[in-house]
Amino acid sequence: METLPDSPLRGNRASWKLALMEAKHLGWYWDEMHLLHDTGRGHPETARRYQVLGDALVPAAEKLGATRIGRRVITREELLRCHTPGYLDIVEADVAAGASQLRTGDTALGRESDRVSAAAAGAGLAAVDAVMGGELRRAFVAVRPPGHHATPDRGMGFCIYNTVALMARHAMAEHDCDRVLIVDWDVHHGNGTQDCFYRDGGVFFFSSHQRGIYPGTGAEYETGEGDGKGTTMNLPLPAGTGGGPVLDAIRGPLAEKMKDFKPDLVLISAGFDSRVDDPLGGLALEDADFAALTRAILEIAGEHAAGRVVSVLEGGYNPDGLASASLAHFKAMAGGDAS
Numbered sequence: 527m528e529t530l531p532d533s534p535l536r537g538n539r540a541s542w543k544l545a546l547m548e549a550k551h552l553g554w555y556w557d558e559m560h561l562l563h564d565t566g567r568g569h570p571e572t573a574r575r576y577q578v579l580g581d582a583l584v585p586a587a588e589k590l591g592a593t594r595i596g597r598r599v600i601t602r603e604e605l606l607r608c609h610t611p612g613y614l615d616i617v618e619a620d621v622a623a624g625a626s627q628l629r630t631g632d633t634a635l636g637r638e639s640d641r642v643s644a645a646a647a648g649a650g651l652a653a654v655d656a657v658m659g660g661e662l663r664r665a666f667v668a669v670r671p672p673g674h675h676a677t678p679d680r681g682m683g684f685c686i687y688n689t690v691a692l693m694a695r696h697a698m699a700e701h702d703c704d705r706v707l708i709v710d711w712d713v714h715h716g717n718g719t720q721d722c723f724y725r726d727g728g729v730f731f732f733s734s735h736q737r738g739i740y741p742g743t744g745a746e747y748e749t750g751e752g753d754g755k756g757t758t759m760n761l762p763l764p765a766g767t768g769g770g771p772v773l774d775a776i777r778g779p780l781a782e783k784m785k786d787f788k789p790d791l792v793l794i795s796a797g798f799d800s801r802v803d804d805p806l807g808g809l810a811l812e813d814a815d816f817a818a819l820t821r822a823i824l825e826i827a828g829e830h831a832a833g834r835v836v837s838v839l840e841g842g843y844n845p846d847g848l849a850s851a852s853l854a855h856f857k858a859m860a861g862g863d864a865s
């Protein structure tokens with residue numbers, strides 16, 4: 527191990543080295559293949575939003591010296607951990623038939639959509655493997671299409687496969703992971719993720735979202751059933767709300783619940799349509815709010831999950847806002863190590 531010279535700059539050099547060390551343990555994923563999911567003209571979930579995000583994220587990640595995560599194939603067996611065989615057949619058949627919409631819901635399809643969605647979920651699994659395997663401490667997985675509205679048997683809300691749910695199931699099936707916390711700060715309720723784990727006490731699902739908009743679920747009284755009773759927490763918020771109440775809920779009631787739940791891994795459904803000026807949302811979170819939420823989640827992960835956090839991109843339909851909010855989130859993932 528290198529010995530640093532004894533000088534007044536020693537402290538600075540040491541913290542600089544620490545920052546570089548931390549960056550090496552931060553993973554990221556962005557891949558141009560996700561531009562191939564063609565949603566058609568005038569659709570808010572465009573390839574352009576992903577390109578604008580990549581234009582900001584890729585150089586920032588490289589400058590930081592963070593570790594790029596590569597593509598990974600996801601198998602049918604892995605998709606079946608969350609989705610029904612009948613639904614997987616529907617996706618395959620609709621894409622093969624050249625349909626422009628998935629028959630189960632409001633989700634645009636193009637010729638590459640099944641392949642791109644499978645790559646999104648595969649990237650999520652690769653990040654979980656790296657973090658649970660100890661090569662990385664944290665990772666931000668920037669993919670499209672989003673996933674959190676996809677239920678076991680129904681794609682909807684621009685989502686085909688539920689990436690974050692597949693990541694949680696993968697961590698539990700393949701790694702020494704008994705309990706997973708998922709935090710979803712997208713402006714829309716993560717109904718698909720909630721459906722996957724509503725009766726599963728091994729996954730705690732927290733969702734903050736705007737009240738009364740798509741998909742209409744996510745009331746406070748939806749708290750889980752059976753073995754999952756008490757492991758779903760919803761925070762619906764009126765239009766115009768900023769980051770304060772979300773931060774308070776994460777630092778307060780959620781952190782308190784985590785003292786008993788003790789997650790082994792923390793996943794974030796990182797939707798940036800809860801940012802101010804999003805065309806599909808009416809909440810008013812600022813870039814600094816996403817950094818603060820990230821730090822609060824790192825603190826929970828540091829206390830219970832050896833600092834393991836993987837976030838995956840969900841919504842965010844103002845391309846410039848998506849890019850700046852994602853960058854604030856990513857930089858917060860790089861810094862503030864609570865463990």
Ligand SMILES: [Zn+2]
Nearest residue numbers: 712714799841
């Ligand atoms: Zn959304």
